[in-house]
Amino acid sequence: MFDPATTALLRAVLDEVCENVSCHETGARTHIASKILEAATDGDTTPDRLKEVGREALSGVPTMWR
Template sequence: MFDPATTALLRTVLDEVCESVSRAQTGARARVASKILEAATRGETSPDHLKQVGRQALSQAPTRWR
């Protein structure tokens, strides 16, 4: 689906956006990952834009996920 460099970028963005989210909170991390992947699938590969998409997804997650 994505080349290795893009995959590494997506993982890095996810980790940065979710740095304050416990790895045990899989629902929140999955929501953020999903939104980042959707953006990347549409061709958005700018790290700043992907981080913005991820932060927006995290801010809209139910509070019990944060």
């Protein structure tokens, strides 16, 4: 479980990375969120690193989710 500040950071990073992803693309958003969450769980909690992880996940999203 993350503290409220970290949770807010994770949400902000997800929103920024997914700004051009339709809200109806739940599969893509879930994939990106899981990668960001995984990084945070592993200790990567800096905004820049989380954004990088999110962007890498976005580029790896299967095209059927985009």
